[in-house]
Amino acid sequence: MIDAYYWPTPNGWKLSIALEEMDLDYRVCPVNIGKGEQFQPDFLQISPNNRMPAIVDHAPPDGGSPISVFESGAILVYLGNKTGQFYPAELRKRNEVNEWLMWQIGGLGPMIGQAGHFKLYAPARLEYAIERYHAEMSRLYGVLDRRLQGREYICDEYSIADMACWPWVITYKRQEVDLDQFPDVKRWYKTCQGRPGLRRGYEIGKEFGKPGGQWDEQTRKNMMPQNQVKDRNYVKR
Numbered sequence: 001m002i003d004a005y006y007w008p009t010p011n012g013w014k015l016s017i018a019l020e021e022m023d024l025d026y027r028v029c030p031v032n033i034g035k036g037e038q039f040q041p042d043f044l045q046i047s048p049n050n051r052m053p054a055i056v057d058h059a060p061p062d063g064g065s066p067i068s069v070f071e072s073g074a075i076l077v078y079l080g081n082k083t084g085q086f087y088p089a090e091l092r093k094r095n096e097v098n099e100w101l102m103w104q105i106g107g108l109g110p111m112i113g114q115a116g117h118f119k120l121y122a123p124a125r126l127e128y129a130i131e132r133y134h135a136e137m138s139r140l141y142g143v144l145d146r147r148l149q150g151r152e153y154i155c156d157e158y159s160i161a162d163m164a165c166w167p168w169v170i171t172y173k174r175q176e177v178d179l180d181q182f183p184d185v186k187r188w189y190k191t192c193q194g195r196p197g198l199r200r201g202y203e204i205g206k207e208f209g210k211p212g213g214q215w216d217e218q219t220r221k222n223m224m225p226q227n228q229v230k231d232r233n234y235v236k237r
């Protein structure tokens, strides 16, 4: 049994999609990030970065005591290793999956996140920041589009790299990305969407509410480190 510390957001969906695609036994432990549950001491023991997703695997492959994992990329690698699914064992194939997984973790996710932040959530409209992150996001869409030319999935077969990237591309409409400019991303996006496991994963926790829309005062406090500096003295500078 795996405890899935989760909230339905792009990073959270990576976990729920992997759990469903890999047909794993799990239970959802909701972490309402808008309400600040990522700062609960028990959760910080598992995820010291005060971010979800995280997992606790009560039946780890080595048969030992439960293992906790934070960071979505580390979780996908852990689950790929545990199940032997969507994470090829062969050196060169695994290396490619690692490259594209790390590309998502270090690039696509954070840059789309910043683009969305300045476009949708910043208290003031900052043209420079909006333009900078929109341009970087578009560049990354272009990189993905070129990679997908002549390929069904990001690597030889559907893998944890697709599971990491797809939940960020979902946001394309709100991010004002014209998917017609990236025809191979568009085709890949729809191919992934046709996978029953991915669709089930995307539905997990939809009753908690989807991200987006306006943030209320409490959410702004919990989700913005600059407010945490003032209000909780949690983040120091």
Ligand SMILES: N[C@@H](CCC(=O)N[C@@H](CS)C(=O)NCC(=O)O)C(=O)O
Binding pocket: 009, 010, 011, 012, 033, 038, 050, 051, 052, 053, 070, 071, 072, 073, 105, 222, 223, 224
């Ligand atoms: N690098 C982390 C990022 C996770 C992350 O940013 N999660 C967001 C939701 S998508 C979160 O928990 N936010 C809570 C907060 O900002 O305090 C990962 O890939 O797991």
